Amino acid sequence: MEKLKRPGAMIGLAVCIVFLTACGGKQTQPLSGGAEGEKESKEVTLKLFAAWPENNSNLVDMEKFIQKVDEKSNHTVEIVWGGGPEAIPSNQMAEAIKNGIVDVAWTAHTYNVSHIPVMEGMKLTDADKMRENGGFEFVDELYVKNLNAHYLGNVTNGLTYNLYTKKEIHTLEDFKGLTIRATPAYQAFVESLGAGAVNTSAGEAYQALERNVIQGYGWPSLGIKDYGWQEVSEYIIEPAFYTVDVAVFVSDKAWNGLSEEQRKVLMQAGREVEEEAKVYYKDAIQKDREELIAEGMKVITLSDDVAREYLKLADKEAWANVLKADQVNGEKLKGYTE
Numbered sequence: 001m002e003k004l005k006r007p008g009a010m011i012g013l014a015v016c017i018v019f020l021t022a023c024g025g026k027q028t029q030p031l032s033g034g035a036e037g038e039k040e041s042k043e044v045t046l047k048l049f050a051a052w053p054e055n056n057s058n059l060v061d062m063e064k065f066i067q068k069v070d071e072k073s074n075h076t077v078e079i080v081w082g083g084g085p086e087a088i089p090s091n092q093m094a095e096a097i098k099n100g101i102v103d104v105a106w107t108a109h110t111y112n113v114s115h116i117p118v119m120e121g122m123k124l125t126d127a128d129k130m131r132e133n134g135g136f137e138f139v140d141e142l143y144v145k146n147l148n149a150h151y152l153g154n155v156t157n158g159l160t161y162n163l164y165t166k167k168e169i170h171t172l173e174d175f176k177g178l179t180i181r182a183t184p185a186y187q188a189f190v191e192s193l194g195a196g197a198v199n200t201s202a203g204e205a206y207q208a209l210e211r212n213v214i215q216g217y218g219w220p221s222l223g224i225k226d227y228g229w230q231e232v233s234e235y236i237i238e239p240a241f242y243t244v245d246v247a248v249f250v251s252d253k254a255w256n257g258l259s260e261e262q263r264k265v266l267m268q269a270g271r272e273v274e275e276e277a278k279v280y281y282k283d284a285i286q287k288d289r290e291e292l293i294a295e296g297m298k299v300i301t302l303s304d305d306v307a308r309e310y311l312k313l314a315d316k317e318a319w320a321n322v323l324k325a326d327q328v329n330g331e332k333l334k335g336y337t338e
Contacts, residue, residue: 041073041259046103046250047082051090051111054081057223058246061155061273061280062106065248068269077262079104097149100253106155109245110185116146117325121333123185123242124318127154127274135336142329148252152270155248156220158281160240161186164224164233165216166209169300172309181205181217186242188317190218193310202227209233220244221285230295238301241314248273 048066052058066079082103088096094112096102109122122139130136140151169175176194183199190197195216200208208214209232216233221240224230248270255263293299302310323330 041076041261043076043078044257044262045078045080046254048079048104048106049082049088049093049096049102050084050106051093051108052106053084053086056084057220057226058156058244059106061277064276065155065269065273068272069265072265072269073262077258077265094147097249097251098147100148100251102251103254105149105249105251107247107249109247112143112147113325116142118142118322118329118333119245120325121318121322121330122154122245122247124315124322125243125333125337127157127243128278130336131271131274133336135333138332138336143249144252147249149249150252150255150266152248152250152266153274154243154245155270155273155277156244156246156281157274158278159244159246159285160221161218161242161244162221162240163190163216163218163237164229165235165237166212166233167215168235169237170302171306172313178215179213181208181214183218186218186314186318188321189241189314192313192317205229206232222281222288225288225291230292230297234297236289236292236297236299238299239307239311241311242318 048062050056050059050062069077069079088102090107090111093102093105093107094115097105097107097112098115109119112119119142125135130139136151143149143151163169163180165178165180167174167178172193175190179196179198180190181200182190182197187197187199198214200214200217205214205217206228209217209229217229219229224233250266258266289299301307319330319334322333
């Protein structure tokens with residue numbers, strides 16, 4: 001990925017970024033007029049903050065999004081890199097969005113559950129279906145109401161999760177007794193399989209696998225080579241489950257400084273990146289899988305009956321948590337998945 005544009009002398013001064021420079025980019029003279037009563041499109045600079053550092057695989061489409069916005073707005077909207085978790089920790093991103101500290105945020109729905117608990121269920125949705133049946137608008141309304149933000153799109157559309165193990169798995173019984181690295185996104189599912197779940201950090205997982213402290217881990221269907229885990233694990237378990245829910249948002253503070261035309265540009269760019277991501281990830285996962293097999297990993301595809309029970313457990317545990325957190329909105333969100 002190409003380097004994103006950076007405003008001079010900004011990176012590394014995290015506190016200054018957050019409290020002094022993050023929002024309300026400069027505006028200059030109008031470039032185009034609009035209908036009477038409409039806000040004119042002025043040049044504006046928006047700063048983008050991400051929950052991950054530059055060059056992380058979750059940011060693969062960020063440069064594309066920035067370029068689309070630049071071109072479609074006739075160069076009136078410039079998006080520049082504001083920083084990753086060194087500037088605003090991922091667990092503080094939601095509050096930063098709500099308070100207008102962030103103009104544009106590249107983060108996960110699950111990082112926003114402290115403000116919108118039902119976002120725990122976005123991993124169970126299909127982005128294409130949500131665009132067709134009104135689910136996208138439902139989610140956007142929740143963000144406007146609870147986070148002072150607008151939802152622009154799912155930028156990891158098509159990326160899923162898999163479990164990876166050191167042991168052959170052919171039945172659900174085979175998971176029992178294993179200890180598996182799991183994040184809160186799929187911890188309940190792992191435990192429902194009879195395995196123990198530990199939230200070992202990604203940086204510590206290699207050694208934990210090497211020493212057999214853990215015998216498996218969950219991870220997106222792409223990217224385990226970033227950590228070298230293919231060297232200390234052997235099996236990729238299929239089918240995949242859940243959807244990786246990385247998304248892009250714009251804060252109300254930034255939104256209110258844009259013309260109607262510029263707002264449409266942001267929405268269009270978000271939708272296009274979402275659509276293109278599905279194609280990208282299908283090819284990227286296949287290529288990555290071939291490389292992992294060449295390095296010695298093996299794919300185990302569970303039988304139809306076992307796979308059906310496996311996915312049923314995954315959905316059951318996830319929806320139980322969503323509905324427990326927010327029964328009303330959870331039921332509404334679930335309706336958009338059926």
